[in-house]
Amino acid sequence: MSLLPTSFKDRPELERTASFLYGVSALSMMGVTFISPVFPLMFLEIGMTEMDMANMIAWFTFPALIFIPLWGFIADRFQRKIVLAVSLLLFGVCGTAIFFTDNMQTILLLRFAQGIGVSGIMPMSGTIIGDMFSKQTDLEVGAQGLRVVSINIAKFFYPVAGGLLGGIAWNLPFLFFFIAIPAGLYTLKYMPEMGTEEKEPRTTSFVYFYSLWKALFNWSVVISYAVVFMRFFIKYGVYTFLPLMVLKYGMSSGEAGLVFSMMSLGLAAVATQVKRLANSRFEIKYIVLAGMIFIGIVSIGFSLATSLISFLLVGLLYGIMEGFAAGLETSLLTQNTSRDIRAGIVSIGSWIRNLGKTISPLFFLYVATHPELFIPLSSIPLLNLDPATIVGPDQGFIITGLLGTLAGAILAVLITLSWAIKKINSPS
Numbered sequence: 001m002s003l004l005p006t007s008f009k010d011r012p013e014l015e016r017t018a019s020f021l022y023g024v025s026a027l028s029m030m031g032v033t034f035i036s037p038v039f040p041l042m043f044l045e046i047g048m049t050e051m052d053m054a055n056m057i058a059w060f061t062f063p064a065l066i067f068i069p070l071w072g073f074i075a076d077r078f079q080r081k082i083v084l085a086v087s088l089l090l091f092g093v094c095g096t097a098i099f100f101t102d103n104m105q106t107i108l109l110l111r112f113a114q115g116i117g118v119s120g121i122m123p124m125s126g127t128i129i130g131d132m133f134s135k136q137t138d139l140e141v142g143a144q145g146l147r148v149v150s151i152n153i154a155k156f157f158y159p160v161a162g163g164l165l166g167g168i169a170w171n172l173p174f175l176f177f178f179i180a181i182p183a184g185l186y187t188l189k190y191m192p193e194m195g196t197e198e199k200e201p202r203t204t205s206f207v208y209f210y211s212l213w214k215a216l217f218n219w220s221v222v223i224s225y226a227v228v229f230m231r232f233f234i235k236y237g238v239y240t241f242l243p244l245m246v247l248k249y250g251m252s253s254g255e256a257g258l259v260f261s262m263m264s265l266g267l268a269a270v271a272t273q274v275k276r277l278a279n280s281r282f283e284i285k286y287i288v289l290a291g292m293i294f295i296g297i298v299s300i301g302f303s304l305a306t307s308l309i310s311f312l313l314v315g316l317l318y319g320i321m322e323g324f325a326a327g328l329e330t331s332l333l334t335q336n337t338s339r340d341i342r343a344g345i346v347s348i349g350s351w352i353r354n355l356g357k358t359i360s361p362l363f364f365l366y367v368a369t370h371p372e373l374f375i376p377l378s379s380i381p382l383l384n385l386d387p388a389t390i391v392g393p394d395q396g397f398i399i400t401g402l403l404g405t406l407a408g409a410i411l412a413v414l415i416t417l418s419w420a421i422k423k424i425n426s427p428s
Contacts, residue, residue, distance in 0.1 A: 013192055014132055018143055020183075020191065021125045024088065025147050026154035027180055028121040031060055031091070031114060033158040035173050038166035045170045046102040059108050063115035064354040071120040072347025076208065076340060080128050081191050083343075087120030088184030095177025102171075114177075123350040127343045130334025131194035137335060138275055141284070144334075145274035145327040152268040156261055212341050219415055220285045221345060224332040225352050226411060227292045227325045230404045232356035234299045235322075237364040237400065238263070255308050259315040266319020267326055274327035284328050284335075289412055291324030296404030303397040367399060 039056065042048040048056075075083045094113040101107060129147060133140035165172045215221055238260075277287055298321050301314035330346065337345045 017132065017191055017194070018129065018146075020186070021129055022147055022150040024084070024121060024183060024187075025125045026150045027088075027183065028091070028118050028125075029151055029154040029158060030095075030177065031118050032057060033155050034162040034176070037159055037163035038170050038173055041166050041170035046104065048104060052104050052108070055108055056111060059111045060115040060118070061354060061357060063112060064119035065351065065358065067116050067119045068123060068347045068351040068354065069344075072123060072344040073208075075124060075127065075343035075347075077205075079193050080124055080131065080343060081187055081193050083120050084124040084128070084191075085184045085188040087117045087124065088180045088187060090114070090117030091121060092117075092177050092180025092184060095174055095180065098174040098177075099171045117180075119350070119354075123343065123347040126330045127334065127346045128194050130330070130342055130346070131339060134334065134339065137331075138279055140334060141278040141328065141331045142275035144330045145271045147330075148271040148274075148323075148327050149268045152264040152271065156264045156268075208341065208344075211338070212344050215337050215341055215345055216348075218336050219418065220332045220336040223285050223289050223292075223411060223415075224329045225349055226407060227288055227295075227329050228349055229352045229356045230292060230400075230407065231295060231322060231325055231329075232353045233360045233363075234295065234397070234400050234404065235263075236357045236360040237397065238299075238302060238318075249306055255311075258308075259311045262312050262315035263319040263322070266316045266321075267323040268319075270320050270323025271327040274323075274331075277324070278328065278331070284332055285415075288325050288328050288332060289408055289415075291321055291328075293405050293408035293412075294321040295325065296401045296406075296408060297321075298401075299397050299404070300401035301397075303401075363400075 035056075039048070039053050043053075071083050071087070091114055094110045094117065098107050098110050101110075125147065126144065129143045130140060133143055162173045165176070278284055280287075295318065298314065298318045301317070302311075305311045305314050330349070333345050333349055334342055
């Protein structure tokens with residue numbers, strides 16, 4: 001089924017570019033989920049240590065905190081396709097190069113360079129889709145939803161594919177990063193620059209940053225940033241500590257993987273329906289805000305689950321609630337900003353996402369080793385929690401769930417007050 005209506009049939013480049021961007025978004029997920037199954041083999045084959053394993057992820061994710069804002073500025077001031085092409089080439093060349101070395105220091109340096117590349121891929125794919133359909137809200141929402149679906153389908157299958165390839169040779173999965181190289185060359189030569197008709201005459205950098213600053217106070221932008229931070233903060237807490245929690249109840253690491261798969265399945269299922277959600281009677285920002293509140297509530301369930309069935313149920317519910325936010329949060333940014341600052345706004349959102357990923361494991365580790373933080377929460381009547389049974393990272397899910405729910409409720413109240421004040425001050 002075509003994504004575009006009949007009125008766009010004379011512009012096949014839109015359909016082609018949208019499909020390409022879905023593939024590029026899925027490709028960027030290879031950076032962690034595709035190669036993590038070969039880490040145990042790298043222990044055996046090339047003497048990788050536990051610290052090296054942590055650095056394989058950290059050196060890949062850290063560059064985003066530095067380079068995402070830079071990529072956004074370059075994309076707004078020059079061209080999106082240049083940033084996307086360079087990012088894909090860097091991601092592909094450096095990833096493929098790991099296939100040819102077994103020196104751990106060299107591998108880590110290549111992972112750092114790969115991280116610079118991937119930090120430009122994700123924000124650009126979302127921004128370009130926003131440029132393509134900025135005048136067609138329902139199309140833009142549907143396209144962003146399909147992008148989220150492609151990402152989660154990739155995350156569902158990559159660990160299996162990476163594990164099978166790693167069974168042949170530990171370095172074989174890295175060879176498949178080569179796919180990003182022709183994708184980068186295609187972007188440079190054939191992909192059109194979208195949204196140029198919206199682009200205003202070149203302004204000074206001061207005007208650009210001032211416009212960016214003003215956009216940060218738009219309620220839709222604030223909600224999107226709050227949701228994306230909370231979503232990835234909780235999710236990476238789950239990624240980090242859920243295997244330990246299920247092992248506490250005598251379950252296997254494979255069963256922990258099933259919980260992750262249920263999260264992706266629930267998210268992808270809802271993300272396919274975001275176009276219908278956007279066309280409902282509710283504004284997108286309220287749907288995303290409701291998703292944020294329910295993410296907080298459901299995440300508390302991870303601390304209360306005690307069996308595989310209960311973990312799978314919580315994982316599925318969490319994925320469904322996350323789907324309401326994930327499928328629409330980028331649309332909140334692209335539809336409420338002009339073309340000239342759109343890449344910058346989306347890039348800030350990606351930076352916030354990576355900030356949540358980075359500090360989440362540290363937070364969960366801290367609360368897991370400081371049980372006294374949980375004592376005040378044990379007196380909340382509705383939770384009816386026993387401090388003796390809630391230990392370790394379980395506390396992290398309770399604290400973040402409560403804080404996330406509270407933050408969502410506060411945002412809802414502030415938006416309502418803002419609307420009421422505008423209504424009172426507006427001329428009758």
